[in-house]
Amino acid sequence: MPIVYLTRKEHFSSAHRLESKYLTEIQNREVYSKCFGIHGHNYTLKVTLRGTIVKETGMVINITDMKRIIQEHVLKKLDHKNLGDLEYFQNEPSTAENIAIFIWNELKPHFGDLLYEVKLKETENNTAIYRGE
Ligand SMILES: Nc1nc2c(c(=O)[nH]1)N=C([C@H](O)[C@H](O)COP(=O)(O)OP(=O)(O)OP(=O)(O)O)CN2
Numbered sequence: 520m521p522i523v524y525l526t527r528k529e530h531f532s533s534a535h536r537l538e539s540k541y542l543t544e545i546q547n548r549e550v551y552s553k554c555f556g557i558h559g560h561n562y563t564l565k566v567t568l569r570g571t572i573v574k575e576t577g578m579v580i581n582i583t584d585m586k587r588i589i590q591e592h593v594l595k596k597l598d599h600k601n602l603g604d605l606e607y608f609q610n611e612p613s614t615a616e617n618i619a620i621f622i623w624n625e626l627k628p629h630f631g632d633l634l635y636e637v638k639l640k641e642t643e644n645n646t647a648i649y650r651g652e
């Protein structure tokens with residue numbers, strides 16, 4: 520059976536500041552410098568599913584369903600939000616790495632074994648990829 524990778528691209532904008540509860544204020548300022556202050560990003564999210572094609576439909580999954588799941592379980596929680604208000608980021612700094620893991624965790628119950636990769640572009644230069652490892 521051929522294996523196909525199916526990717527959906529979405530965008531969201533969020534405010535955040537980088538701060539770790541494991542560091543002192545002085546250390547936080549040192550480590551995160553300008554990112555210790557509140558600022559925002561226009562994120563580009565790419566979610567990739569990996570699976571076989573259902574013979575009858577010709578699809579790994581209907582992209583309309585994929586879109587709805589990402590909208591409901593990720594974009595609704597992150598778009599035009601301050602990430603510092605989310606419970607998850609009370610314990611983890613809202614770095615691109617941790618946001619990618621947060622997104623994976625939100626999607627995993629809905630896509631199951633089909634979920635292959637979450638790719639989060641924070642700036643033109645910075646991208647985090649998480650594959651559930
Ligand atoms: N490992 C990580 N390091 C940093 C993260 C991160 O998520 N993971 N995030 C930041 C800042 O929040 C932000 O992403 C960096 O902003 P900025 O320096 O403005 O963006 P660029 O790196 O693209 O800008 P350059 O022009 O290339 O300097 C910092 N570190």
Ligand SMILES: [Zn+2]
Nearest residue numbers: 535554558560
């Ligand atoms: Zn930032």
